[in-house]
Amino acid sequence: MLKIAVPNKGALSEAASTMLREAGYAQRSDSKQLTKIDPDNGVEFFYLRPRDIALYVGEGTLDAGITGRDLLLDSHATATEALQLGFGRSKFRFAAVPGTATGMGDLAGKRIATSYDGVVRRFLTEQDVEATVVRLDGAVETSIQLGVADVIADVVETGSTLRNAGLEVFGDVILESEAVMITRQGADESALEVFTRRLQGVLVARAYVMMDYDIRAEKVEKAIALTPGIESPTVSPLHREGWVAVRSMVQRATAQRVMDELFALGARAILTTDIHACRL
C-alpha cells in the first residue's frame, strides 16, 4: 500500500486534502484524525506537520508527500520534488524596519530571525555574507520590535503580516515556493505513477475548460488556430451543410477572450464546460 504524507494543519492543509479528493482519494472527515486508509485505491494517508513531511519521505518511511518547496529545502532531507501543485504560492524574503536595511549589502553582521534557518544559512553562505541566524518557531515579524533581531527572513504571500508589523521587504527574493509533491528513492514506481498522474489530472482539469463551437467549414483552420488544444481538436460534421462542430481544450484563464475571438470569426453556439478529471 502506498504511504502518502499530507499536511495536518496550516496554510497547505485544506488545499492539499481538496486536491486529493478531486483526484478521487478518500480523505479524513475530522481534522483530529491522524491517518486515513483508502483501500479501494491502495493508499494510506498520514496527516503530519508540514515541516516534518520531507523528513518522513526522505528517510524512506513514507513513499510520497505534499509539502512546501521552502520546507523541503529547509529540511535538507533527501526527498525530491516530483510535481508542482499550483497552490500555497509564496516568496521567501528578508524584511526590516523601513530605512534600516535597503539591500543585500546591509545584511553583514546583522541578527536575522527566521523559522527557516536551513534556507537562510545556505543563502548567506552562497552570497558570502556573515550574519547571525536567530532560529524562532514562528511569528518572527515581532522579533525586531522585541529586540532579538535586526532583520527577519520569512514567508510573504499578501504582505499584510509584514505591513501590520511595520516592516518592509528588501534585497533579493530568497526563494519562490509553492506546494509540491515529493517522493523518495526506491518507492513502488508503478503505484507512484498512478498517484502522480491523478494529481496531474487535477492540475489539467483546473487549468483548462472544454470548449465546443460550430463554425463554417471554410473558417475552421482559422478557428483552430485560436483553439489548438493540447493534442489536436476534434472536428465533426454537422447536419447543417457547410458547418462543422469543433471540440477543444482551452486554458481557463483565456477562455472568455477566445470565445470573443471565435464569435468575431463567425463561430456560434460557443460553449465551455468544466473538466472534472482527466488523464492526458
Ligand SMILES: Nc1ncnc2c1ncn2[C@@H]1O[C@H](COP(=O)(O)OP(=O)(O)OP(=O)(O)O)[C@@H](O)[C@H]1O
Ligand atoms: N500565507 C501563506 N500563503 C501561502 N503559503 C503559505 C503561507 N504561509 C505559509 N505558507 C506555506 O505553507 C507552508 C508551511 O506553512 P505552515 O504555516 O502550514 O507551517 P509552519 O509555519 O511550519 O507551521 P506552524 O505555522 O503551524 O508552526 C510553507 O510551504 C509556506 O510557504
Ligand SMILES: O=P(O)(O)OC[C@H]1O[C@H](OP(=O)(O)OP(=O)(O)O)[C@H](O)[C@@H]1O
Ligand atoms: O504575507 P501574508 O499573506 O501576511 O502571509 C505571510 C505570513 O503567513 C505565515 O504565517 P503563519 O500563519 O504560518 O504563522 P507563523 O509565522 O507562526 O508560522 C508566514 O510566516 C507569515 O507570517
Ligand SMILES: [Mg+2]
Ligand atoms: Mg506558519
